[in-house]
Amino acid sequence: MLETNYQTMKLPIAPTPNHDEHHPIVVVGAGPVGLGMAIDLALRGQKVVVVDDDHHFSVGSRAICFAKRTLDIWDRLGVGERMVQKGISWNIGKVFFRDEEVWNFNLLPEPQHRRPAFINLQQYYCEGYLYERAIELGVEIRSKHKVTALTNHADHAQLEVTTPEGSYQLRADWLVACDGARSPLRSLLGQSSQGRIFQDRFLIADVRMKASYPAERWFWFDPPFHPNQSVLLHSQPDDVWRIDFQLGWDADPIEEVKEENVRPRVQALLGADNEFEFEWISIYTFACERMDKFRFNRILFAGDAAHRVSPFGARGANSGIQDTDNLAWKLDLHLRGLAPESLLDSYCSERRYAADENLSHSSRSTDFITPKSDISLLFRNTVLRLAKDLGFARSLVNSGRLSTPSTYEQSPLNTPDQDSFMGSVAVGGPATDAPLEQAQQPRWWLNELGQGFTLAVFNPCSDDLLKVKALEAVAPLSVVVIHTPDHSLDAASSSWHVLTDSVGVWQQRYDAQAGSCYLFRPDQHLTARWRQTDHLRIQAALHRACGH
Numbered sequence: 001m002l003e004t005n006y007q008t009m010k011l012p013i014a015p016t017p018n019h020d021e022h023h024p025i026v027v028v029g030a031g032p033v034g035l036g037m038a039i040d041l042a043l044r045g046q047k048v049v050v051v052d053d054d055h056h057f058s059v060g061s062r063a064i065c066f067a068k069r070t071l072d073i074w075d076r077l078g079v080g081e082r083m084v085q086k087g088i089s090w091n092i093g094k095v096f097f098r099d100e101e102v103w104n105f106n107l108l109p110e111p112q113h114r115r116p117a118f119i120n121l122q123q124y125y126c127e128g129y130l131y132e133r134a135i136e137l138g139v140e141i142r143s144k145h146k147v148t149a150l151t152n153h154a155d156h157a158q159l160e161v162t163t164p165e166g167s168y169q170l171r172a173d174w175l176v177a178c179d180g181a182r183s184p185l186r187s188l189l190g191q192s193s194q195g196r197i198f199q200d201r202f203l204i205a206d207v208r209m210k211a212s213y214p215a216e217r218w219f220w221f222d223p224p225f226h227p228n229q230s231v232l233l234h235s236q237p238d239d240v241w242r243i244d245f246q247l248g249w250d251a252d253p254i255e256e257v258k259e260e261n262v263r264p265r266v267q268a269l270l271g272a273d274n275e276f277e278f279e280w281i282s283i284y285t286f287a288c289e290r291m292d293k294f295r296f297n298r299i300l301f302a303g304d305a306a307h308r309v310s311p312f313g314a315r316g317a318n319s320g321i322q323d324t325d326n327l328a329w330k331l332d333l334h335l336r337g338l339a340p341e342s343l344l345d346s347y348c349s350e351r352r353y354a355a356d357e358n359l360s361h362s363s364r365s366t367d368f369i370t371p372k373s374d375i376s377l378l379f380r381n382t383v384l385r386l387a388k389d390l391g392f393a394r395s396l397v398n399s400g401r402l403s404t405p406s407t408y409e410q411s412p413l414n415t416p417d418q419d420s421f422m423g424s425v426a427v428g429g430p431a432t433d434a435p436l437e438q439a440q441q442p443r444w445w446l447n448e449l450g451q452g453f454t455l456a457v458f459n460p461c462s463d464d465l466l467k468v469k470a471l472e473a474v475a476p477l478s479v480v481v482i483h484t485p486d487h488s489l490d491a492a493s494s495s496w497h498v499l500t501d502s503v504g505v506w507q508q509r510y511d512a513q514a515g516s517c518y519l520f521r522p523d524q525h526l527t528a529r530w531r532q533t534d535h536l537r538i539q540a541a542l543h544r545a546c547g548h
């Protein structure tokens, strides 16, 4: 079957309503962040309208690197498999200084995870797949509907929306602004983003060619084919390769994007004999900045609209997708009357903490990649020269610290540990995957977490379990029993969600002992855990995690 061409596809222009409208949730922006938000809410039974001023998917390949946490979120949204099937999976990064490799790293050194550390996939595929999923779930997407005025009220946002045929008024009980780095909504609201603008220019060349480079991230500092600057290479599906060339601040952006000027740069990297054609060329400068607040009454900002980083580390789209993972369940619980409105404030505090972590990584990487003084350059080159032989120098090499999810350590929603735990997951951190079995069939732990809260109880005693099971009737909770093959379960267990930890990886990753139990939020972050299954403590932790 012929594959859809998402690059050229035009989306249907939605009709213009002939009267004013009122909707519970409006999402502005149909990029990966806005569509993810809409899908997540639709899966929770919420009615969502998405408005977007365009009717094309992303032009050029733009964001290309999607991290494991994003894949885990997309699995929950029902699009992970499709993304992974089309994308190029990779775990390894290599760093070169001049003409030799000085270091390489594996972003997923332990086996037994369903998903790789990263996939590379052009943004137009990502948006195309998300769009189709949103339509399948009944999300209303209004393409070519542009927000031209916005007023902020205590209990709603009022929008004026302009289409090719006219304009209409749209009242939103809740408005989620996912309208990208230039965020027209942010300007309409009179808000801004603050931070650092980096004085350097980078050239992106996406080239189509047959090449035998492995599916790895390759980063060169000062290579012979592009002296005194850096170069980054990534492979994408359909034989497309992303090459980022650092050009320096003095480069002329008009001249540098001309094919005749880009061709020799690419040819110098690939060798004179390699043939290729251009798929996309652009020049960019970048900034590391964020808004002071992400919430203004009923208006919430997410993704690049709220915070923006350099591309190094692939923390832009990935952190935006994590924003909506954090926000969707909170908004849903509030709209269903199960959480106070103040739960939305925890979206802002948790995701602002994550944004600051991303901004700090991104700024440090950028400073290392583009040193701005002779002394910084000397330090950088000395580190790179020593990295081949000395471990301490390797730890200082920074070609981009690749996107990992934040642990909301200080979140008021967490119940701090009273018992002692080792293992790889901390309270506030995202659940880690592990292989399990259900009736002898293989399962992955992250796929078994529901859309609500999940309580995992390990090798439980029957009495405790019955009390905990009763909580399912009064809270958005599902209980999962995880047991080792030597731990027998009550006869009643045939009707429960039971998983077997045959290889012991789950037990080891969560440092579980008989009776240990773990409360995961709907976004799969661990929010409380105990050595004993006490239903009263669990109920209190659930209450707290819902913002009460």
Ligand SMILES: O=C(O)CCc1cccc(O)c1
Pocket: 062, 063, 064, 065, 204, 217, 232, 234, 242, 244, 311, 312, 313, 314, 399, 400
């Ligand atoms: O490998 C990285 O650090 C990110 C690669 C990337 C991501 C988005 C745009 C771009 O030009 C490069």
